[in-house]
Amino acid sequence: MVASPLRWTDIPATLGAGSASSLLYVHGFGCSRIVWNAVTDHLRDAYRHVLVDLPGHGLEASNSYCRERHATLSGMARAVEDMLAAASLDQPAVLVGHSIGCNLAWRVALARPDRVAKLVLINPSPCFMNLEGYSGGFGASDLERLLDLMVHNPLAWSASLADLVAGGKNPTSAWLAQSFCSVEPECLHAFARETFFVDDRDLLPRVQQPCLVLSSARDSLVPPAVHDFMVAALPRAVGEILDIAGHAAHLTHPTLVAESLRRFVA
Numbered sequence: 001m002v003a004s005p006l007r008w009t010d011i012p013a014t015l016g017a018g019s020a021s022s023l024l025y026v027h028g029f030g031c032s033r034i035v036w037n038a039v040t041d042h043l044r045d046a047y048r049h050v051l052v053d054l055p056g057h058g059l060e061a062s063n064s065y066c067r068e069r070h071a072t073l074s075g076m077a078r079a080v081e082d083m084l085a086a087a088s089l090d091q092p093a094v095l096v097g098h099s100i101g102c103n104l105a106w107r108v109a110l111a112r113p114d115r116v117a118k119l120v121l122i123n124p125s126p127c128f129m130n131l132e133g134y135s136g137g138f139g140a141s142d143l144e145r146l147l148d149l150m151v152h153n154p155l156a157w158s159a160s161l162a163d164l165v166a167g168g169k170n171p172t173s174a175w176l177a178q179s180f181c182s183v184e185p186e187c188l189h190a191f192a193r194e195t196f197f198v199d200d201r202d203l204l205p206r207v208q209q210p211c212l213v214l215s216s217a218r219d220s221l222v223p224p225a226v227h228d229f230m231v232a233a234l235p236r237a238v239g240e241i242l243d244i245a246g247h248a249a250h251l252t253h254p255t256l257v258a259e260s261l262r263r264f265v266a
Contacts, residue, residue, distance in 0.1 A: 020091065021047045021048070021091070021093075021094060021117075021265050022047060022048040022049075022050060022087070022089045022090075022091065022093045022094070023043075023047050023048070023049050023050065023093065023094045023095075023096050023120075023261075023265070024050040024051075024052065024080075024083070024084055024087065024093045024094070024095050024096070025039075025040075025049065025050070025051050025052065025096045025097075025101075026052065026054070026080055026095060026096065026097040026098070026101035026102075026104050026105050027052075027053075027054065027057070027098055027101050028097075028098040028099030028100050028101045028123075028248075029099060029100050029191060029192065029195045030057070030161075030176070030179055030180035030183050030188070031057065031098075031176070031179055032053050032057050032058035032059070032179065032182075033051035033052055033053050033058060034058075035098070035248075035250060035251055036049075036051055036096075036250065038250070038251075038254030038255075038258075039250050039254045039257050039258050039261070041254075042254065042255060042258035042259075043258050043261065043262060046262065047094075047265065048089075050083075050084075050087045050089075050093070052080065052083045054076060054079065054080070054101075054104075055069070055070040055076065055079050055187065056070065056183055056184035056186070056187025056188070056191065057183055057184075057187070061182060061183060061184040061187070062184050064184075065184045065186065065187040067186055067190070070187065070190075071190045071194075072190075072194060073100075073103060073104065073107065073194045073195075073198060074107070076104055076191070076194075077103075077104045077107035077108055077111070078111075080104050080105070080108050081108050081111055081112055081115075084108060084112070084115055084116075085115070089115075091117070092114065092115050092116055092117035093115065093116060093117060094116075094117055094118045094119070094120060094265055095108060095109060095116055095118075095119050095120070096119075096120040096122070096261065097119070097120070097121055097122065097124070098122045098123060098248065098250055099122070099123050099124065099125070099195075099221075099247065099248075100191075100194075100195040100198065102119075102121040102122065102123075102124035102125075103124070103126070103198055103200050105119050105121065106119060106121075106200070106203060106204070106207050106211075107200075107203070109207055109209050110203065110206055110207060113208065113209070116209055117209065117210075118209050118210045118211070118212070118264070118265065119207070119209055119210070119211040119212070120211075120212045120214065120261055120264060120265075121211055121212065121213050121214065121230070122214045122249055122250055122257060123214070123215060123216060123219060123221075123222060123247045123248065123249055124213060124215070124222075124226075124230060125137075125221070125222045125226050125230075126198070126199065126200040126201045126203070126204055126226075126229075126230065126233075127198060127199040127200065127201055128143065128195075128196055128197075128198065128221065128222070129143065129197065129199065131199075134201065134229070135223055135225050135226070136222075136223075136226060137221060137222055137223050137226070138196075140197075143196045143197060146161070146196065147189075147192060147193060147196065150188075150189070150192060151189070154181065155181075157180075158176075158177040158178075158180040158181050159173075159177050161176075161177075161180065162174070162176035162177035162180065164220040164221055164247065165221065165246065165247040165248050166246050166247075166248060166251065166252060167216075167218070167220070167244070167245035167246025167247070167248075167252060168245065168246070170252075172246075172248065172251045172252055176248070176251075201229075201233065204230060204233035204234050205233055205234070205235060207234055207235065207236075208235060208236065209236065210236045210237075210238070210264075211234045211236060211237045211238070212237075212238050212240065212260065212261070212264040213227060213230050213231050213234070213237050213238070213239045213240070214240050214242065214249060214257065214260055215227040215239070215240070215241050215242070215249075216241070216242055216244050216245060216246055216247065216249050217241050217242065217243050217244060217245070218244070218245040218246070219245070219246065219247050220245075220246075220247065221247045222247065224241075227239060227241060238264065240260055242256050242257075242260075244256070
């Protein structure tokens with residue numbers, strides 16, 4: 001069943017009474033913390049949930065972004081690291097990331113291994129580009145055209161990217177198109193380039209926390225070979241492929257994601 005984020009409103013930054021496990025959720029490009037609504041509904045009483053908006057995203061988009069601090073993935077990761085510290089958790093947290101939020105999550109895990117117990121990586125990719133010996137899904141010229149479309153025809157760009165992420169035209173893609181356009185403009189362009197041209201392949205072998213790599217069988221942005229690459233590269237990875245389409249499993253199939261997350265965190 002496809003989730004309907006168009007009906008969602010903001011949700012609290014912290015949910016759940018708190019248990020032995022705390023989960024901090026890091027959304028992907030162009031989204032906000034409400035994308036976790038349906039997943040946390042399934043798990044509300046099982047864990048403590050901490051939901052964050054990346055700088056330039058969410059209700060405080062225009063006030064939270066600082067070009068000097070957040071224009072790079074490293075800067076965004078430091079912001080997540082600060083949010084994790086501000087949560088004042090008693091135990092190391094499970095970081096749950098989606099897409100580029102996964103890249104931020106493993107950067108935080110590398111920077112602060114004492115604060116991160118496990119990683120749940122939903123539709124992750126260390127690199128979206130096709131490079132020698134690696135098939136990330138896109139040529140560099142394809143990505144440049146996508147960025148060019150974002151600048152010159154933002155409505156067409158947001159609609160086309162939203163359809164790819166959602167696995168077709170549905171309520172999720174309609175919401176995503178609106179969400180992409182709500183990002184603070186300066187952040188949108190800088191974060192898009194950082195996202196589409198990321199290459200974190202060399203970071204994966206350094207991640208020592210247990211990782212769940214949760215991928216969609218038919219993901220228009222991330223080919224199956226990337227899933228296999230990640231499971232092989234991460235020292236303590238468990239791979240799971242959901243028989244679904246799209247690049248946002250937590251939005252389109254939140255029940256499946258919640259069940260996988262519960263099994264892994266337990």
